[in-house]
């Protein structure tokens with residue numbers, strides 16, 4: 001592992017047991033491998049994007065990093081601490097913002113949530129006041145402190161949540177969709193603030209988002225996860241290589257069996273009798289299927305194009321479309 005690694009994951013897995021009702025009094029047990037042998041390190045002071053399609057395993061990873069969930073396997077450390085074993089000790093060193101949910105008290109004025117956090121985190125009085133003043137100024141919260149949280153707009157609430165996550169000077173900040181639903185101006189404010197916190201305080205930031213502009217404007221590195229597996233870890237500019245040249249064959253066998261042996265295809269995931277095989281795009285799927293069918297009890301199959309590539313392409317197309325529409329609107333006005 002890197003010496004300056006602040007966040008370290010080595011072969012981390014999370015498997016959920018899911019029970020599904022399949023009939024009257026009949027339930028079927030199934031395992032969902034939400035995070036599948038993920039390894040990465042983040043250095044102190046780095047700002048890294050963590051992206052992927054819905055259900056890819058991003059939130060599950062963040063929940064393990066905060067200690068809310070215990071990994072099913074592998075090794076995970078944040079600031080040298082095992083999050084699930086020492087959740088309280090870690091809580092003093094991390095800040096979390098879930099864009100879709102608030103950590104603030106809904107019916108209380110914003111300032112009362114901060115006062116409660118002051119006590120909960122046992123922040124020394126001087127430090128609390130200094131941080132509060134700085135955050136109120138930077139996030140433009142002055143006129144909002146006496147307003148009950150439920151009366152805040154989404155953008156105001158988000159700024160309130162970000163301040164709450166930073167009051168105790170955490171060394172690492174996990175942001176799960178911090179700009180979701182915000183207008184262009186609020187997005188710009190939040191991004192500018194995060195850039196400053198990272199630059200001035202050296203706060204390590206892990207950012208989950210569906211908005212590639214968040215990544216473009218904030219992160220020099222991006223990690224892409226799909227079906228619980230790391231697909232890409234590198235600069236944003238290299239993203240177009242993700243998934244290029246590979247397709248996936250999803251095979252349903254009659255029963256659970258050891259991973260299928262069909263080189264050059266390789267098994268990338270197994271869930272009960274279902275196996276996922278990645279194979280070079282240039283190979284014939286029909287030949288591969290015939291080979292597997294001759295040796296294994298095949299029930300069903302499908303060929304999938306790389307999901308992540310499609311998702312990222314879609315993100316780019318959506319954003320290019322938005323930029324074009326904004327451009328056209330701007331031209332119409334002028």
Ligand SMILES: Nc1ncnc2c1ncn2[C@@H]1O[C@H](COP(=O)(O)OP(=O)(O)OP(=O)(O)O)[C@@H](O)[C@H]1O
Pocket residue numbers: 016017018032033034052053054055056057058059060061
């Ligand atoms: N508590 C749980 N019990 C069972 N399955 C779960 C649980 N939490 C997550 N999962 C499953 O694990 C997989 C990964 O979910 P996760 O929420 O981590 O994805 P995500 O990448 O954050 O998605 P999104 O972008 O939609 O928030 C999904 O298949 C999800 O249904």
